Amino acid sequence: MLAEIITIGDEILIGQVVDTNSAWMGQKLNDIGISVKQITSISDKREAILTALNEACSHANIILITGGLGPTKDDITKHTLCEFFGASLVMNDDALNNVKEIFKRFNRPLIEVNVRQAEVPDNCQVIQNKNGTAPGMWFEYNDKIIVSMPGVPFEMVGMMEGYVLPELQKRFNIDTIFHKTIITAGLGESFLAKEIEDIEDGLPEHIKLAYLPKLGQVRLRLSAIGTNKEHVEKEVESASGLIINRIKKYVVATEDITLQEAILNHLKVNNQTLTTAESCTGGYIAHLITSIPGSSNAYVGGAVTYSNQLKQQMIGVKAETLQAFGAVSEQTVTEMALGALATYHTDFAIACSGIAGPDGGTSDKPVGTIWIAVASKDKVIAKKFLFGNKRLQNIERTATSSFYMLWKLMNNIATEEML
Amino acid sequence: MLAEIITIGDEILIGQVVDTNSAWMGQKLNDIGISVKQITSISDKREAILTALNEACSHANIILITGGLGPTKDDITKHTLCEFFGASLVMNDDALNNVKEIFKRFNRPLIEVNVRQAEVPDNCQVIQNKNGTAPGMWFEYNDKIIVSMPGVPFEMVGMMEGYVLPELQKRFNIDTIFHKTIITAGLGESFLAKEIEDIEDGLPEHIKLAYLPKLGQVRLRLSAIGTNKEHVEKEVESASGLIINRIKKYVVATEDITLQEAILNHLKVNNQTLTTAESCTGGYIAHLITSIPGSSNAYVGGAVTYSNQLKQQMIGVKAETLQAFGAVSEQTVTEMALGALATYHTDFAIACSGIAGPDGGTSDKPVGTIWIAVASKDKVIAKKFLFGNKRLQNIERTATSSFYMLWKLMNNIATEEML
Known part of the structure; x- marks a missing residue:
């Protein structure tokens, strides 16, 4: 069974938002045995929607559309769907009640554009939206199933989980x-x-x-x-x-997990704890760890020591060290790792300090110069990296490299090996 | 001038990776006056590539393809491009030298599959890859420009910035x-x-x-x-x-910036500083701030106080407060904000504590219960939020709400207004 996902919205095409809906939908469809053949992002223009629908009907049996259902004038999906199916808009009572209830709950006056959100093409079955005002629409057309949902991620997710996925599973006897x-x-x-x-x-x-x-x-x-x-x-x-x-x-x-999940699993099995002391990554390493459910079992927290003052105050980096070697140095990052380990009483620590950019580089230490240290109770390993001049990429690479260094330290793999 | 972006890779369709290349490319094309009409993600299968190329030729004048150029067997883009153009693969000397140099630099033996990466269709102009082994390819075909680039983001970015964008700008007299x-x-x-x-x-x-x-x-x-x-x-x-x-x-x-950028701008103008004390967001707020170049001018760093122990040790939350009201409470989050402000000597502080989920909720404090406090030298405001049961969404919403609360505090807007 083949599906195509169509996401509608100029904001995707001009790169103002990254389309994360499609990835989520692709994963969920795959889980129930439906292959996504194509993901198509188009403008909220009539011709673009009609072309994409026609092409999608030639590729796939199931077409899931997100976006283009907001109350404002840039949203013309519903009218175009009517044109495509030869249908007319009619008011749907359940959808209207839903709109009314939401406005009542937030104590807002109901205005005309919101009432119109409850209008749907007369050939669809309405999918109620528990998280917003725009109803979803399920169409059956020439042996195809076409579903239109709002582009707001959690509204789409609510409809997919509550109705679309179970219904598709019921309908098809899928490989x-x-x-x-x-x-x-x-x-x-x-x-x-x-x-x-x-x-x-x-x-x-x-x-x-x-x-x-x-x-x-x-x-x-x-x-x-x-x-x-x-x-x-x-x-x-x-x-x-x-x-x-x-x-x-x-x-x-041997499962689809991240390096940080592998690290947390290892810590939990061994009843060990971890802390972090971050300068150039500014909390990103902590964030990647704490994004994982249950991370609080092994991760106690840590310090974001952006200023030199906080490097000294929070985790005891010596003023002389900062003065003699600078914040981006083997000596400082080693003191950061050992300082965090001692201050927060953990089994392992990650520390990093570097010049993420785009400014702040010197001839000695150009933008992208990063020091990372990982420490256990017996050992501290520091390593210098020279990444590029893109700030976010430097932050990302520092985090990944630090997890890799810690993973090797935990598993007693020599640093020289495997990098 | 209209463009279409085609991204190739099963990993996009099954949602294992989010397609961020397209958003970046869309933004850059837009900046030079080229509208992206459609973004299409397809499988690395011959038929899918041929169909997408044919359809794209009917939509747009410029077709930019990423992905499907790795050395391994799941990558068949080059052969399919040869079929589409009626071309044959030939070895390109410059590309081969590039591959050889990269392997030499990393001190790795050159193997057959990597040598084959330097083969290109005989009707293309090669775009050198400064960041990897797969060359880019520029085709001119029936008045269309078709460019194929690797899917690795920084390799694609290097080629776009170094060659493709300037070349497109030169070629067209664009609106x-x-x-x-x-x-x-x-x-x-x-x-x-x-x-x-x-x-x-x-x-x-x-x-x-x-x-x-x-x-x-x-x-x-x-x-x-x-x-x-x-x-x-x-x-x-x-x-x-x-x-x-x-x-x-x-x-x-009045420009396309985030709330946190607006906050940093405000802080810089007023020569003020900010710190954070995060429990449930686990470093995400700090990360969003420090993702912004120059944030170190106003942001000194902060504490990720995941455990109760660290809430006390780092920012002086009282044991009695934690005992009497719990970590997720108005009292605790207020002490966190004031504690961070005093400990790290800043003008403003953000603090949060909550149950991000998916576990850890009680009937009293279900998953999604979040307390946020923002503090200045004269004022502290705490507010309770009840979000949903999705961990990452709760983290995201907490961060956004905390920036919003701080922004209002800084601008003397009453909390009741505008939420």
Whole structure:
């Protein structure tokens, strides 16, 4: 069963917002065995919507549309849907009650444009919106299912989880898709491919292996499609077993988790704790850790020591060290890691200090110069990195590298190996 | 001039990665006056690539493709491009030298699959890749320009900035597109629309107004297209002037910046400083602030006080307060804000504590219960929020709400107003 996702909105095309709806929908559809064949983002213009609908009908059986249902004048999706289906707009009582209730709850007067949000094409089935005013619409048209939902992520999510996904599952007797991901670190894509070339060549036609490289890590994803769920899973597990066995020293995890999740799992199993002392990443490392449910079991918190003053006050970096070597130095970052470890009484600490940019570089220490230190009770390892001149990329790379250094420290893998 | 972006990769369709390349490319193309008509994400399968190329040729004059150029077997873009153009693969010497140099620099042996990365269709002009091994390819075909680039973001960015954008600018005599964004907070989309209905109705045909709502904020974007740059800018500025004047008490900024940027600007102008004490957001607020270049002028750093122990140790929350009211309470979050302000000697502080979920809720304090406090030297304001049960959404909303509360505190706007 093939689906196409259409996201409507000029803000996506001009790059003002990143389309995260599609990724979420792709994942959920995949989980229930529906393959997404294409994701299409278009302008909220009549012709663009009509073209995309016609093309989508030639690609897929299920078409999920998000966006273009707001109350304001830039939203013309509903009128265009009427034109496409040869339908007319009618007022839907349930949708109108929903709009009224929401306005009542927030104690706002109901105005004409909001009332019109409850109008829907007369050939659709309404999907109630529990999180907003625009109703969703389910159409059946020439053997296709076409669903239109609001673009606000949590409104779309509410409709997908509450109605669309269960309904699609009920309707279709779908092939099973099974994915298995192996996270590796320390070996490049092409070297990994060479190591497991014979295994890959021996895979049956319906099992596919993909390499997804990302900053020092490569995710290997095995995907298989078939009618018998158990059989498909077994085949994939057996293939992944061969791969894992071949490249075991590069395997960080055998499920689709991040490096920081692998670290937290390791900490929990060993009943250990972690803290952070961040300068150039300014809280991003802490954020990546605390984004994970249950992280509070191992992560106690940490310091964002942006100013030199706070480096001294919070985690005891010596004024002389800062004076003699500067904030971006092996000495400072080592004192930060050891200081955080001692001050916050944990088993492990991550510290970093660098010049994230775009300004602040010197000939000595250009933008992108980053020092990272990781410390355990017995050991501290510091390493210098030279990244580029993009601030957000430097922050991202510093975080990833720091997790990688900690992961190696925890697993007693020498620093020289695997970078 | 119209462009279409095609991103290739199963990982996008199954939602394993979010397509951020397209947003970046859309923004940059727009900046030089090229409108993106459609963004299409497809599988790395021959048929999907051929269909997308054919459809794109019917929509647009410029087609930019990313992805599908890795050395491993899941990448078949180059062969499909050869088929589409009726071309053959040939070895490109410059590209091969680039591959060799990269492998030499990283001291890695060169293997067959990497050598093959230097092969390109014989009808293309090669775009050198300064950040990786896969060359970019520029094709001219039936009055269309088709460019294929790697999917790794910084490799694509390098080629776009170094070659593709300047080349497109040189080639075309393009209409000017001008955008102006007004950030508002405190009034919903439909109410804003009603306030400025007559202004919107009076806009000339070629000026478009879009409403982009996001968690308590609405961005208004005026876009105009025309041949005379100065004239277009003047028209948009005049329309935006009318709008700003009408809704001034809801205007946070008159450029496309975030609330946190507006806050930092305000702090810098007034020579003031800020700190943070985060529990449930775990560093995310600090990260959003420090993502902004130059934030170190106003932001000194702060505490991620995930554990109760660190709430006491770092910012002096009293054990009795935690005991009597719990970590998620008005009393605790107020002590956090005042404690951070006093400990780190700043003019303003943000503090938050809540139950981000998915676990940890009680009947009293369900998941999504969040307390936020903002403090200045004369005033502290605490407010309780009840968000949903999604961890990342709760973190995001807490951060946005805290910036909004701080922004109001800084601007002496009463808390009751505008939420």
